[in-house]
Amino acid sequence: MKEQRYSRQRERIYQAVRDSREHPTAQMVYDILRPELPKLSLGTVYRNLQQMAAEGRLAQLDGPVARFDAVLVPHTHLCCANCGQVADGGLPYDAALDRAAMAGGWTITGHSLTFTGICPACAGK
Amino acid sequence: MKEQRYSRQRERIYQAVRDSREHPTAQMVYDILRPELPKLSLGTVYRNLQQMAAEGRLAQLDGPVARFDAVLVPHTHLCCANCGQVADGGLPYDAALDRAAMAGGWTITGHSLTFTGICPACAGK
DNA sequence: GTAGCTGCAAACCTTTTGCGCGAAC
DNA sequence: GTTCGCGCAAAAGGTTTGCAGCTAC
Secondary structure (H helix, E strand, O other): OOOOOOOHHHHHHHHHHHHOOOOOEHHHHHHHHOOOOOOOOHHHHHHHHHHHHHHOOOEEEOOOOOEEEOOOOOEEEEEEOOOOOEEEEEEEOOHHHHHHHOOOOOEEEEEEEEEEEEOHHHHOO | OOOOOOOHHHHHHHHHHHHOOOOOEHHHHHHHHOOOOOOOOHHHHHHHHHHHHHHOOOEEEOOOOOEEEOOOOOEEEEEEOOOOOEEEEEEEOOHHHHHHHOOOOOEEEEEEEEEEEEOHHHHOO
């Protein structure tokens, strides 16, 4: 693996994901950091998010646009079909599922359990 | 809802998804049909896939690129981390999860359970 | 001094959309 | 004849990449 150096931008990007509750997209991270780092480039955000996801320092969530999560303990997610927000689910990760799914020659390394529904804010409208 | 007319293209697109085992993307459907319908447009494939997904005639799978499935009975999926292929999982859909997830004011309409791992073909290499 | 990282901009890929013609009804 | 759907092409996101200069070590 390539040697990795410290960079102020990478640290801020990581903190922005960790401190945000909304599983931010690259664009959201960029918007969060822009006031503080006006010269920050969107390309740098993408590069660092991808790099940290590859290292396992961040988790990447599937979807039409990629979202990132600094909570590495496996957990479920709730996705609002109306506004698109992603929240943490209340159910624990069930490792028994992985063992059960290991069939047909597949090696299972994990799973993603995402619920779809309507969030409280959207339900009120 | 808008009145819907028959179209040869839509039928073929549906059949291509149904007859393919690989949960094809729009591009894959286009490639499958091109020999048979040389004038087919990629835009038409996207339009019809999206329309049939909205009607519930097809299921749309999340991911970096959208995939489609003609099997409407809810079921789990296996995704190969190496080659990206998506296969059907052996586990049944557990509706009890939806009831359990309904907390914090959310209305849950369904869930998606996707296992990540290595498929037999990639494991052999 | 030598990599690695940034900012910038262009390129890329997937998906959507506007438009005029042809097809279904 | 009236709509709706198609093919085409352009546009619109989201994401990646090449490059020259700056930064960590």
